[in-house]
Amino acid sequence: MDVGNWGDLGSLDLGQLQPFLQGVNFPAQKEEVASNAQSNGAPQNLVSQIRNSAIERFNGPNEVLQALQGR
Numbered sequence: 001m002d003v004g005n006w007g008d009l010g011s012l013d014l015g016q017l018q019p020f021l022q023g024v025n026f027p028a029q030k031e032e033v034a035s036n037a038q039s040n041g042a043p044q045n046l047v048s049q050i051r052n053s054a055i056e057r058f059n060g061p062n063e064v065l066q067a068l069q070g071r
Contacts, residue, residue: 009049009068017065020046027059 020042024033034050046068053067 009046009070012046012065012068014061014065017061017068021061021064026061027057029057030055033058033064 020037020040021033022036022040024036030050030053034047037050038047049068050064055063055067058064058067
């Protein structure tokens with residue numbers, strides 16, 4: 001999957017997400033998670049979805065994944 005062209009984040013898995021979360025010390029505020037993802041080269045739609053999430057604080061990568069998948 002070309003990370004630059006991710007349209008549907010619902011099919012994203014934890015293995016694909018992990019590289020974008022490098023450097024995040026959970027629990028972490030969503031802006032910290034989004035900033036790290038952006039610094040790690042995440043596609044803009046992924047960063048935007050983290051920033052627009054209703055969750056203010058993520059306890060771990062699985063919570064980020066669930067937010068990105070719309071759960």
